[in-house]
Structure formats: structure tokens, C-alpha cells
Amino acid sequence: MGMSAKKAPRAHEPLPLTGRNVAVIGLGSMGGGMAASLLRAGANVRGYDPSSEALARFSQLGGTAACDARHAVEGAEIVLSVVVNAEQTEQLLFGEYGCFKHMLAGALFISCATMSPANARSLGERLQTSGRLYLDAPMSGGAVRAADGSLSMLASGSAAAFDAAAPILAALAGTVHRLGDTAGQAAAFKMVNQLLAGVHIAAAAEAMAFAAREGLDLAAVYRVITQSAGNSWMFENRMQHVLDGDYAPRSATSIFVKDLGIVLEMGRQSDFPLPLATTALQLFLMTAASGMDRDDDASVARLYAQLAGLQLPINRADAAA
Amino acid sequence: MGMSAKKAPRAHEPLPLTGRNVAVIGLGSMGGGMAASLLRAGANVRGYDPSSEALARFSQLGGTAACDARHAVEGAEIVLSVVVNAEQTEQLLFGEYGCFKHMLAGALFISCATMSPANARSLGERLQTSGRLYLDAPMSGGAVRAADGSLSMLASGSAAAFDAAAPILAALAGTVHRLGDTAGQAAAFKMVNQLLAGVHIAAAAEAMAFAAREGLDLAAVYRVITQSAGNSWMFENRMQHVLDGDYAPRSATSIFVKDLGIVLEMGRQSDFPLPLATTALQLFLMTAASGMDRDDDASVARLYAQLAGLQLPINRADAAA
Numbered sequence: 001m002g003m004s005a006k007k008a009p010r011a012h013e014p015l016p017l018t019g020r021n022v023a024v025i026g027l028g029s030m031g032g033g034m035a036a037s038l039l040r041a042g043a044n045v046r047g048y049d050p051s052s053e054a055l056a057r058f059s060q061l062g063g064t065a066a067c068d069a070r071h072a073v074e075g076a077e078i079v080l081s082v083v084v085n086a087e088q089t090e091q092l093l094f095g096e097y098g099c100f101k102h103m104l105a106g107a108l109f110i111s112c113a114t115m116s117p118a119n120a121r122s123l124g125e126r127l128q129t130s131g132r133l134y135l136d137a138p139m140s141g142g143a144v145r146a147a148d149g150s151l152s153m154l155a156s157g158s159a160a161a162f163d164a165a166a167p168i169l170a171a172l173a174g175t176v177h178r179l180g181d182t183a184g185q186a187a188a189f190k191m192v193n194q195l196l197a198g199v200h201i202a203a204a205a206e207a208m209a210f211a212a213r214e215g216l217d218l219a220a221v222y223r224v225i226t227q228s229a230g231n232s233w234m235f236e237n238r239m240q241h242v243l244d245g246d247y248a249p250r251s252a253t254s255i256f257v258k259d260l261g262i263v264l265e266m267g268r269q270s271d272f273p274l275p276l277a278t279t280a281l282q283l284f285l286m287t288a289a290s291g292m293d294r295d296d297d298a299s300v301a302r303l304y305a306q307l308a309g310l311q312l313p314i315n316r317a318d319a320a321a
Numbered sequence: 322m323g324m325s326a327k328k329a330p331r332a333h334e335p336l337p338l339t340g341r342n343v344a345v346i347g348l349g350s351m352g353g354g355m356a357a358s359l360l361r362a363g364a365n366v367r368g369y370d371p372s373s374e375a376l377a378r379f380s381q382l383g384g385t386a387a388c389d390a391r392h393a394v395e396g397a398e399i400v401l402s403v404v405v406n407a408e409q410t411e412q413l414l415f416g417e418y419g420c421f422k423h424m425l426a427g428a429l430f431i432s433c434a435t436m437s438p439a440n441a442r443s444l445g446e447r448l449q450t451s452g453r454l455y456l457d458a459p460m461s462g463g464a465v466r467a468a469d470g471s472l473s474m475l476a477s478g479s480a481a482a483f484d485a486a487a488p489i490l491a492a493l494a495g496t497v498h499r500l501g502d503t504a505g506q507a508a509a510f511k512m513v514n515q516l517l518a519g520v521h522i523a524a525a526a527e528a529m530a531f532a533a534r535e536g537l538d539l540a541a542v543y544r545v546i547t548q549s550a551g552n553s554w555m556f557e558n559r560m561q562h563v564l565d566g567d568y569a570p571r572s573a574t575s576i577f578v579k580d581l582g583i584v585l586e587m588g589r590q591s592d593f594p595l596p597l598a599t600t601a602l603q604l605f606l607m608t609a610a611s612g613m614d615r616d617d618d619a620s621v622a623r624l625y626a627q628l629a630g631l632q633l634p635i636n637r638a639d640a641a642a
Contacts, residue, residue: 189532193550195524195551200521210584224500224510232553233550270535279596279599283597
């Protein structure tokens with residue numbers, strides 16, 4: 001569960017992406033960090049984000065801000081798409097100002113959004129029909145690992161797409177799981193991960209609030225659970241936010257409303273029952289409905305606390321203010 | 322999440338429990354392993370279990386088999402109780418042939434059963450009123466760690482109880498979490514752990530069977546998830562059983578029927594909603610009702626597979642037979 005920054009190349013080595021033209025669409029906490037990793041590896045990076053703040057941060061790192069996505073992708077050999085979902089990816093590639101036709105022939109599109117396998121498959125097939133390559137490459141690891149180039153990436157696509165993507169993936173990821181030769185396969189693995197991640201966050205919140213109800217010291221609960229069989233990656237990561245009383249969004253409640261929605265739609269399509277994912281989605285929806293949709297997803301713990309009239313730790317910065 | 326065996330003492334050191342008289346009640350996979358650790362540390366161990374097989378295994382290790390619990394505890398300074406639940410502990414101490422009056426005055430009773438805080442508190446208070454010491458000491462870690470003396474133990478009780486227990490805990494546990502000065506506090510931490518552990522096993526089963534429905538290679542799913550944010554201690558441990566098609570009980574389905582039942586009863590008593598624990602309990606009950614109550618708790622995956630007509634990996638030994 002640790003994180004490790006990439007070693008800097010030695011002074012006499014050329015940077016691995018020197019002279020390569022890469023476009024990054026979506027410069028939020030993940031895309032911005034990935035763009036920084038590509039710049040550090042020597043790439044010429046053109047980027048676009050509808051937020052002018054995100055664009056300004058990107059410019060300060062040495063990137064070239066484009067006025068729209070179409071200008072960002074023109075002339076790029078590789079387009080890295082770090083938008084939120086299938087709809088935005090669809091709009092980017094095939095919408096009114098669709099970008100696919102502005103990409104070079106043979107250029108590679110790397111799609112990082114979490115989406116259903118069916119959507120990933122459809123996008124990949126249509127882009128390949130136009131003579132470009134598509135890599136289905138959802139990611140895991142959060143903003144810190146995006147920025148230091150140590151993401152874990154799930155990927156599926158043709159051998160040609162993997163060959164073209166290799167230097168980019170090396171700059172972005174500590175681990176690349178190669179999961180098949182068609183778009184949609186990596187997406188399916190990602191959705192299995194999101195099912196577990198979502199249930200584990202909600203279960204961690206349920207357990208911490210239950211412990212508070214039982215009058216237990218929450219710091220001791222955190223210490224005991226993280227050394228016991230009840231531990232999960234999400235408990236360890238998100239319950240630190242609860243101990244700190246800090247609900248600034250590292251990943252917002254709305255993300256799991258979206259992702260568990262995709263999981264449950266997949267289950268309906270294939271007649272597969274998912275009772276735990278269903279319950280977890282309802283908890284994220286209750287949290288969102290209570291006004292915490294843009295707060296950190298650990299806010300499910302605050303939902304339980306509100307319901308039961310419990311006092312959780314209060315943000316020290318808030319308390320001091 | 323690793324396991325580490327205790328170092329053997331050097332030849333010239335006396336064994337730490339030489340000359341100490343300890344009784345162990347319950348010699349199953351956990352109690353039998355703990356008895357072995359105590360024997361290795363030099364204790365004189367008298368033991369009892371209703372199973373003659375368990376008693377015979379214990380005798381072979383050098384323990385003294387007693388014909389009933391009363392004879393096991395007579396003259397013991399310390400009684401280690403590794404029975405299944407509060408009812409058995411109650412029966413052992415205060416039932417028709419109740420043992421409390423056969424323990425030496427000032428002797429220590431260490432209770433390892435998972436039970437509600439209210440039951441642990443009541444047992445502790447009654448035993449202490451009789452002039453004996455009580456340590457509430459539920460454990461975590463499974464049969465392998467019981468046998469090699471590297472359990473993780475949660476413990477609460479008086480300073481006198483901790484003092485008396487110290488050499489025993491050193492022989493049994495890699496980690497002892499000291500969680501308060503009254504019986505019931507350790508039990509509460511254990512129930513928080515069991516809530517998470519139960520939900521995580523059921524979620525792991527839901528996710529693995531869902532992955533099978535999506536046509537994914539389950540060994541690849543295991544590899545990806547155990548390196549991703551969807552991981553849990555229970556996913557890593559129990560889904561190996563699913564990959565092996567091996568449902569021989571390391572911990573049986575019926576244990577989580579019991580433990581999540583205690584968690585939900587605690588929630589009812591304190592007006593606290595537990596939707597995920599409720600859903601997980603229903604899944605363990607469905608698994609038990611389908612005839613898998615004595616099989617490994619990873620059998621929840623087989624429940625999903627049966628519902629959806631899926632093929633999970635088949636036990637190699639079974640396949641060869």
C-alpha cells in the first residue's frame with residue numbers, strides 16, 4: 001500500500017519522451033498530475049481543460065494551454081484523455097466538435113475514464129475504424145501517485161496500441177496490468193475494483209460510526225483495525241480523513257454514485273444480483289442527497305453520525321477558525 | 322499482513338512458562354494451536370474438549386487430557402477459554418457443573434470467545450465478585466498464527482488481570498492491543514472488526530462471482546485487486562480459497578452468521594442502523610441455508626455461482642478423485 005516516486009534519470013541520459021507530442025484532455029487532480037509526469041519525462045504537452053485555473057496551473061508547469069480540445073489534439077501522436085466518464089469521452093471524440101478527425105492518422109488515444117465495458121468497446125471500435133489506435137486504460141492510485149508517475153494502470157487493447165503507448169505508460173505508471181487485446185476488458189476489471197472500493201468505503205464508515213456509538217476511541221479503532229483481519233485499503237486510506245475531520249474532496253462522493261451506478265447497470269444487463277453494491281450505492285446517494293456530493297467520499301461516516309446524533313472528530317483547521 | 326513465528330529461546334534460557342499450571346478449555350483449531358504454543362513455552366497444560374479426537378491430538382503434543390472441564394481447571398492458576406460463544410462461556414463458568422468455584426482463589430480466567438460487550442461485562446463482573454480475575458481477550462489471526470504463537474489479541478481488564486496474563490499473552494500473541502480496564506471493551510473492538518471482516522468476505526464473493534459473470538480470468542482478477550485500492554485483508558485471504566476451489570473450513574460460514582448476528586443485536590440495542598452488515602448477514606444466511614453452513618466462509622462465492630449458473634474453479638483434489 002506504499003507509494004514510490006520515480007527515480008530521476010541520470011544527467012547524461014536523454015529524457016525518455018523528448019521530442020514527443022502528447023495532448024492531455026482534462027487537467028484536474030488526476031490529469032494535471034499525469035501531465036506533470038509527462039512534462040518531467042521531456043514530452044511537449046499541449047493540454048485543455050474547461051477550468052481556467054487548471055489550465056493556468058498546467059501552463060506554470062511548462063505545458064502549452066490550448067483554447068479548446070480540438071486545438072490540443074491537432075498534430076499530437078498521442079492523446080491522453082482524463083475526463084470523468086463515458087459521456088465526456090464520447091463528446092470529446094465524436095461530439096459536435098469531435099476530435100477524432102483532428103488526430104493524426106495512426107495516432108493513439110489513451111482513455112482513462114472509468115466506464116462500462118460496453119462503452120469502452122464501442123468507443124474503441126469506432127476510433128479504430130477511423131484508422132487510429134485506442135487503449136482502454138482506467139487507472140487507480142489517486143492524485144499523489146498521478147503526480148509522481150507511480151499510478152497503477154489497468155490496460156487492454158491491440159498490440160499496436162500497447163507498442164505506441166509503452167513510453168507514456170512507463171512515464172505515468174508504477175504498474176501496468178495488461179489485461180487483454182480489446183477495449184472493454186480493462187474497463188471490466190476496473191468495475192470489479194470499483195465495486196469493492198465502494199463497498200469498502202461505505203463499510204468503513206458504517207464501522208467507524210458504529211464504534212463511535214459504542215463509545216470507543218476512534219484513533220484506537222483505526223490502530224486495531226489496520227492491524228487486523230478487518231482491514232481494507234480503503235479503510236486505511238479514508239478513515240484517516242474521518243480521524244482528521246477533513247472532508248476536502250480527494251475523491252468526491254459523486255464519483256462512487258457514478259461508478260456503483262455503472263456496476264449495477266452491468267448487473268442488470270447480465271441478470272446478476274449485487275446486493276452489497278446496491279446497499280453501498282444507496283449510502284452514497286443518501287450522503288449526496290444530504291448535501292455532501294462534492295465532499296470527500298469518507299463523508300458517508302458523517303451521514304451515519306448525523307442519523308445517530310454522534311460527534312465525530314472535528315477538523316482542526318475548522319475548530320481553530 | 323504477514324505472519325511470523327516466534328523465535329525459539331536459546332538453549333541455556335529456562336522456558337518462560339516452566340512450572341506454570343494452565344488449563345485450556347476448547348481444543349479446536351484455535352484452542353489446540355494455543356495449547357501447543359503454551360506447551361512449547363514450558364507450561365503444564367491440562368485441557369478439555371468434548372471431541373475425543375481433539376483431546377487425542379492434544380495428548381500427543383504433551384498435554385494432559387482431562388475427563389471434563391471441571392477436572393481441567395482444578396488447581397490451575399490460569400484458565401484459557403477458547404470456546405465458541407457467550408453461551409458456552411456462561412455454561413463453563415456458571416452452569417450446572419460450573420467451573421468458577423473449582424478455580425483457585427485469585428486465579429485468572431482468559432476468555433477468547435467472540436461475544437457482545439454486554440455479555441463480556443456481565444461474565445467479568447460475576448467472576449470478579451467470586452474473587453477471581455477475568456481478562457476479556459478475543460483474538461484475530463486464524464489457526465496458523467494460533468499454533469505458531471503470533472496471534473493478534475485484543476484485551477481489556479484490570480491491571481491485576483493483565484499482570485497475571487502477561488507471560489501467557491507473550492507465549493500466544495505477536496501483538497496485544499490493551500484496550501481498557503474493564504471486560505467488554507475488547508469485545509466491542511472485536512465486534513467492529515467482525516462487522517468489517519464479514520462485509521469484506523461477502524463483498525469479495527460478490528465481486529469474484531460478478532467477475533466470473535463478466536467472463537474475466539479469476540486469477541488475473543485476484544492479481545489486479547490485491548495490488549489495487551479494492552483490496553482487503555479478507556479478499557486476499559479468502560479468495561485464494563475460491564481460486565483453489567477449496568472450501569474445507571478454515572473458518573465456517575456459521576461463524577459469521579453468529580458474529581454478524583451479535584453486531585446487529587448491538588445495533589438494535591443502541592438504535593444504530595447497519596445496512597451493510599444486515600445485507601452481509603443475509604448472504605451468510607443464504608449460504609448456510611443452501612447447505613454450506615459448515616463449509617469455509619468463502620462459500621458465499623459458491624452461493625452467487627449457484628444463483629447465476631456460473632462455473633467457479635473446481636478443487637483439484639476433487640477433480641482428480
